Amino acid sequence: MIGLTGSPYGSSFPYAREGSFYLSGYKGAAIWFAPVPLFDHSGVVSTFRQLELTKTKFGSIIKLHLLSLALLIVFSFIFYALIWKLAPIPSGAYPFVEKMWPLQATMETIWIKSTLPGGADVVGRLIRWEYISAGMVFTTLLYGGLMVLKAPPLLFYGLIAGLGTGAWIHYTLPTFIGAMLGKFYFSKKYGEKRWRAYAPVILAGYGCGLGLIGMAAVSLVLIAKSTSQILF
Structure with a gap:
């Protein structure tokens, strides 16, 4: 989808991993905990193009990733230790964990129980083929x-993204206004050609500023x- 729309979120197949397990007829729970590599690495193609445009050697980016990995491992343990000592996890100190972990565990359990022998097939009752067929039509x-x-x-693809992944109003409305x-x-x-040259720079600056503000807030x-x- 990146090649067609410039974004991996323009259109996608929802629940591809879960659906493949459920429809395969597998019985048991072990498959749900197996590391299944369902990742889209097509965005790396644009990285190679950037290397060509900036005349950066391929070995340089390998060195960069190795250095980043080393720093990530060291500082991750430092921050993990700091966060772990602040308060028990989950607790009121971490509201996202306290609210979302039970929900995520419940949803994952529903999928796991759907392939257990004699388990409650909640997923089978939730799948409505008439709705799926109506969406396809x-x-x-x-x-x-449109053709x-x-x-x-x-x-x-923009309409599909608006109806699907981008249906949340705080995503759709700012995107539309922009x-x-x-x-x-x-x-x-500024002229269409000049504006198209400015827009990526503005987006990069916004992303950097957003990251700095987020890290400062954390x-x-x-x-x-x-x-x-x-108290004294």
Whole structure:
């Protein structure tokens, strides 16, 4: 999907791992804990292109990854030890863990029990083929209609992303507003070619700033939680 839409989230097959286990007829729980390498590494192609454009040697990026791995291993244990000593996990000090871990464990257990001999097949009762068929017919007609109107294929994948992975309003609305501003305001103000050159730089700056703010916020939270108040 990266080659078609520029993003791995334009369209995808949901529950590919879970569906393959369930439909295979396997009975037991061991397969759910096996390391199944379902990863999309097609984005590395763009990295190779960046190496060519910046005239960076392939050996340099290998050295970079080795250095990053060494630093990651060392500092990960430092932060793991710090976080582990702050408060028990799960506890009120970690609200995400306290709220989401039980939910994630429950959802995973539902899938695991679906392949256990004599287990409650909740997944089988949840699968509604009429809904799946209706979705397939709808998307087929939508794609056919867009092709008849000679619309670009990216419009189809954008609609699918909006209806599926991007259905949350705090994702969809800012994306739509940004696209409208870029199309009808910034492209006219700076010129389409110039704006297309500026947009990646602005996005990179935004990402760096967001990362710095996030790390600063995490640091402040760790400092605040690691201190205790003493009443005199």
